[in-house]
Amino acid sequence: MPAKYTLTVLTDFAAAHTLRGYPGDCSRMHGHNWKLEAEVQATALDDVGMAVDFKVIKQAAREIAGELDHHYLNDLPAFARVNPTAEQIAAYIYQRLGERLNTGQVRVSAVTLWETERACVRYSEEA
Numbered sequence: 001m002p003a004k005y006t007l008t009v010l011t012d013f014a015a016a017h018t019l020r021g022y023p024g025d026c027s028r029m030h031g032h033n034w035k036l037e038a039e040v041q042a043t044a045l046d047d048v049g050m051a052v053d054f055k056v057i058k059q060a061a062r063e064i065a066g067e068l069d070h071h072y073l074n075d076l077p078a079f080a081r082v083n084p085t086a087e088q089i090a091a092y093i094y095q096r097l098g099e100r101l102n103t104g105q106v107r108v109s110a111v112t113l114w115e116t117e118r119a120c121v122r123y124s125e126e127a
């Protein structure tokens with residue numbers, strides 16, 4: 001079996017959202033301190049012995065999180081028609097991170113988004 005390295009970087013952002021159509025309190029505007037885990041996989045190491053520099057993953061994750069930070073997510077184009085649930089925010093971040101980080105040997109493999117200290121969603125497109 002080929003070697004596989006899985007790297008995870010953590011970042012966070014604070015944002016507000018409203019869940020349209022939700023049968024409960026979350027249909028009113030409220031906020032969360034979201035915790036984002038960006039997971040990247042690689043099958044080879046570079047000459048320095050790194051799959052990919054953590055700094056590179058951190059920079060991409062922080063930039064994407066920064067675009068959400070201190071925003072009302074429903075106002076952003078990505079969530080104008082799509083409810084900003086944890087699932088759909090995680091999928092959005094996964095796509096954006098992939099655009100930034102995916103190369104021949106490096107792939108974004110999952111995004112885990114913690115909405116509260118007790119609840120998270122892990123989004124992946126792997127079988």
Ligand SMILES: Nc1nc2c(c(=O)[nH]1)N=C([C@H](O)[C@H](O)COP(=O)(O)OP(=O)(O)OP(=O)(O)O)CN2
Nearest residue numbers: 019026030032084085086087115116117118119121
């Ligand atoms: N599958 C999902 N379920 C829920 C989502 C979601 O994005 N995906 N979102 C919410 C709301 O955003 C809500 O703010 C979360 O609140 P809740 O789970 O009630 O968390 P609390 O910690 O405030 O509540 P406790 O009941 O005290 O744990 C809801 N569900």
Ligand SMILES: [Zn+2]
Nearest residue numbers: 017026030032
């Ligand atoms: Zn919420």
